[in-house]
Amino acid sequence: MDFEYDDEQRALREAVRDLLNDAYGDWEKRRDASRTDEGYSTKTWQQLAEMGVLGLPFTEEDGGVGAGTVEIGLVAEEMGRVLAPEPFIPAVVLAGGAVAAAGSDEQRQAHLPSLADGSALLAWAHLEPGGRADAHAVDVKASGSGDSVTLSGTKEPVLFAGGAAAYVVTAALEDGGTGLFLVDASADGVSASAYATHEGGRASKVVFDGVAAQPLGQGGDATEVVARLLDIARVVAAHEAMGAMAMALESTTDYLKSRKQFGVTLNNFQALVFRAADMYVQLELTRSLVLWATMVLDAARESGDSSDVADAAARASLQVATAGRHIGQEAIQLHGGIAMTAEYRVGHVLSRLTALEHVFGDKRVHVAALSKGLEEYGEYDPLP
Amino acid sequence: MRLELSEDEVAFRQEMREFFTTKVPESIRDTVKGRHELTKEQIVESQQILNDAGLAVPSWPEEWGGRDWSNLQKHIWYQEMDRAGVPHPLAFNASMVGPVIAAFGSQEIKERFLPKTASLDIWWSQGFSEPDAGSDLASLRTTAVRDGDDFIVNGQKTWTTLGQYGDWIFCLVRTDPEAKKQAGISFLLIDMKSEGLEVRPIELIDGGHEVNEVWFSDVRVPAENLVGELNKGWDYAKFLLGNERAGVAPVGQVKRTLASAKEWAKTADRGGSLLEDPLTAAQVVELENELLALELTALRVVANSADGKPHPASSVLKLKGTELQQAVSELVVDLAGPASLASGSNENGTESALADWTAQASQVYLNHRKASIYGGSNEIQRQIIAKTILGL
Numbered sequence: 001m002d003f004e005y006d007d008e009q010r011a012l013r014e015a016v017r018d019l020l021n022d023a024y025g026d027w028e029k030r031r032d033a034s035r036t037d038e039g040y041s042t043k044t045w046q047q048l049a050e051m052g053v054l055g056l057p058f059t060e061e062d063g064g065v066g067a068g069t070v071e072i073g074l075v076a077e078e079m080g081r082v083l084a085p086e087p088f089i090p091a092v093v094l095a096g097g098a099v100a101a102a103g104s105d106e107q108r109q110a111h112l113p114s115l116a117d118g119s120a121l122l123a124w125a126h127l128e129p130g131g132r133a134d135a136h137a138v139d140v141k142a143s144g145s146g147d148s149v150t151l152s153g154t155k156e157p158v159l160f161a162g163g164a165a166a167y168v169v170t171a172a173l174e175d176g177g178t179g180l181f182l183v184d185a186s187a188d189g190v191s192a193s194a195y196a197t198h199e200g201g202r203a204s205k206v207v208f209d210g211v212a213a214q215p216l217g218q219g220g221d222a223t224e225v226v227a228r229l230l231d232i233a234r235v236v237a238a239h240e241a242m243g244a245m246a247m248a249l250e251s252t253t254d255y256l257k258s259r260k261q262f263g264v265t266l267n268n269f270q271a272l273v274f275r276a277a278d279m280y281v282q283l284e285l286t287r288s289l290v291l292w293a294t295m296v297l298d299a300a301r302e303s304g305d306s307s308d309v310a311d312a313a314a315r316a317s318l319q320v321a322t323a324g325r326h327i328g329q330e331a332i333q334l335h336g337g338i339a340m341t342a343e344y345r346v347g348h349v350l351s352r353l354t355a356l357e358h359v360f361g362d363k364r365v366h367v368a369a370l371s372k373g374l375e376e377y378g379e380y381d382p383l384p
Numbered sequence: 385m386r387l388e389l390s391e392d393e394v395a396f397r398q399e400m401r402e403f404f405t406t407k408v409p410e411s412i413r414d415t416v417k418g419r420h421e422l423t424k425e426q427i428v429e430s431q432q433i434l435n436d437a438g439l440a441v442p443s444w445p446e447e448w449g450g451r452d453w454s455n456l457q458k459h460i461w462y463q464e465m466d467r468a469g470v471p472h473p474l475a476f477n478a479s480m481v482g483p484v485i486a487a488f489g490s491q492e493i494k495e496r497f498l499p500k501t502a503s504l505d506i507w508w509s510q511g512f513s514e515p516d517a518g519s520d521l522a523s524l525r526t527t528a529v530r531d532g533d534d535f536i537v538n539g540q541k542t543w544t545t546l547g548q549y550g551d552w553i554f555c556l557v558r559t560d561p562e563a564k565k566q567a568g569i570s571f572l573l574i575d576m577k578s579e580g581l582e583v584r585p586i587e588l589i590d591g592g593h594e595v596n597e598v599w600f601s602d603v604r605v606p607a608e609n610l611v612g613e614l615n616k617g618w619d620y621a622k623f624l625l626g627n628e629r630a631g632v633a634p635v636g637q638v639k640r641t642l643a644s645a646k647e648w649a650k651t652a653d654r655g656g657s658l659l660e661d662p663l664t665a666a667q668v669v670e671l672e673n674e675l676l677a678l679e680l681t682a683l684r685v686v687a688n689s690a691d692g693k694p695h696p697a698s699s700v701l702k703l704k705g706t707e708l709q710q711a712v713s714e715l716v717v718d719l720a721g722p723a724s725l726a727s728g729s730n731e732n733g734t735e736s737a738l739a740d741w742t743a744q745a746s747q748v749y750l751n752h753r754k755a756s757i758y759g760g761s762n763e764i765q766r767q768i769i770a771k772t773i774l775g776l
Binding site: 001002003004005006009070249253256257267270273274276277278280281284285286287288289291292294295296298299315318319322367368370371374375378379380382383384 | 385390640646647662665668675677680700704771773
């Protein structure tokens with residue numbers, strides 16, 4: 001048993017941290033990136049591509065490096081530490097992950113190397129109005145079969161759809177289930193309108209009106225694939241949230257040591273330092289649970305038995321949801337008014353954490369899911 | 385990163401599981417699982433079974449019965465004891481006075497005390513806290529004044545847990561009233577049958593008699609009962625408290641209680657299983673998840689403390705462990721509902737119509753309020769985190 005990164009993983013972390021610190025160590029640069037049309041820095045995206053980060057989950061044949069969830073997670077954590085706005089999870093983990101998991105050789109070759117080298121972006125079009133956190137598509141429907149499938153319906157919010165060359169779309173199949181499809185962003189019948197999200201990202205409403213679509217791989221019901229991708233995304237998002245929480249705590253302790261009120265620094269007030277201690281407790285508990293879930297996912301990848309994955313992802317997400325609200329809210333309160341301003345970084349942590357929690361299912365969703373299995377075991381044993 | 389235990393560790397876990405579930409009498413384990421109070425005889429019997437198998441004092445030096453186990457092995461040993469409902473070896477003996485004597489005592493004191501401490505032929509009490517020296521332990525005032533070959537001890541100790549069973553008490557006493565607070569304290573072993581020593585029970589809010597006051601009026605203690613050097617007691621106490629904190633997160637015990645609570649919930653309401661009530665289920669899910677995070681934190685700490693330095697996350701264990709212990713005891717009262725009032729139904733030979741666990745619910749809940757107070761209150765733990773980890 002070992003909860004520590006190895007030397008190679010530490011080296012990756014240092015490299016990504018350096019790159020992202022250059023890019024966004026200064027909060028103004030993050031604000032600048034959020035003001036562009038893309039909503040992120042295309043230069044930073046390109047640098048991440050050159051470092052191999054955008055191809056982490058894909059095999060070497062697909063233009064990637066075949067890394068595990070541990071590596072993907074630690075990249076996400078570093079992104080979280082500076083609130084990097086790049087669409088790593090929607091483009092690489094979800095859209096790219098879907099092509100990697102379900103696509104034909106030809107589809108993987110057409111989309112993954114260009115995603116990994118930063119030359120083309122994929123968007124993950126799954127969420128629908130009224131949809132929550134499940135793996136089903138309802139509003140967007142697929143008709144026809146084989147080479148003549150068309151999609152109709154609305155996806156929203158679709159994160160970072162603006163610059164995407166293609167969409168990976170989930171759609172309800174005529175004979176039940178949810179299929180995965182590729183749609184060219186410039187295809188006839190696609191209309192997309194983009195807007196900014198509260199945490200500085202971009203999202204679009206994308207309407208499909210009889211749009212020609214390619215089923216991924218053999219086509220057919222891909223609900224299980226979608227569910228598994230969402231579980232992976234939950235754990236990667238948990239890492240990103242953890243990075244943001246760690247930054248919020250560091251910022252808060254620095255602030256308590258430097259900000260003076262009533263002639264002394266704030267760390268002279270026990271009521272305040274005790275609250276910082278509780279933030280630390282939550283962060284450490286979160287780290288333990290998230291690292292564990294990451295190892296469960298990688299063990300499943302190796303063994304091919306993914307029966308524990310959904311449960312582990314739900315448990316990590318639940319802890320992140322609880323800790324994220326606690327740490328995000330306390331960070332603002334302990335900083336005082338300055339944290340409410342757009343030009344100060346720490347308040348935006350709560351904004352990002354709120355987005356990360358809701359995009360893949362909030363606390364209620366995970367509690368409800370875990371409630372269902374309660375009677376099936378006595379003590380919960382986390383060790384295989 | 386790797387989640388699995390090694391083959392050896394799996395085998396070790398199996399060995400512990402087998403031993404605890406087959407060699408310790410079921411009556412003792414059922415007493416623990418039912419959350420009833422153990423008798424002195426049960427605690428002694430259980431520890432002697434463990435000690436005979438070399439499983440009572442694994443953290444001690446090997447020549448005195450220690451096992452040179454890794455921290456992970458010790459963690460597994462604790463977990464499996466808890467899972468089986470085996471009482472831990474008496475902490476005063478196994479993790480407090482024993483290691484201090486082994487580390488700082490003279491050869492003569494070691495030979496005289498360590499074997500009987502491991503076998504619980506001597507039941508030790510802890511004489512640290514005083515009425516004005518709780519978390520601020522160094523404020524203690526009990527004095528020991530040298531008189532020929534003896535010390536004369538005067539003063540009062542309090543919160544002496546299970547002191548009514550004690551054969552001997554290890555005490556922090558002030559031997560140099562002129563020195564600065566921590567510098568004038570010594571570590572003294574006192575026979576509780578000594579003349580002038582009196583144990584008075586303190587009744588607690590749960591109705592139980594678990595703690596005591598111990599009064600010393602001109603108690604004569606042979607000077608040879610001093611452990612280590614005169615006026616160095618504070619160092620030994622710090623060493624002891626460091627040991628105490630390491631095993632203080634009651635993960636296994638709380639896990640077992642929560643698992644029992646789920647069973648109890650199924651029959652707690654004549655309308656059906658309370659686990660089907662979404663609010664109750666949500667409460668259980670959240671507690672279980674926090675407990676999982678705590679267990680994994682404990683594993684993270686023990687898997688990575690080979691270099692001897694405490695892992696920073698270890699300070700989370702006592703704080704969160706006791707909070708969850710309290711929260712689970714609170715849940716059980718809620719599950720018991722009106723039946724939780726019938727706490728006296730086990731007494732006077734009443735054949736209660738209520739389930740046995742409901743009778744314990746309120747007493748355990750009330751009793752567990754102590755958990756965030758003893759062993760360095762949770763406020764002290766927060767102070768330690770803020771100061772030593774966050775640098776505040």
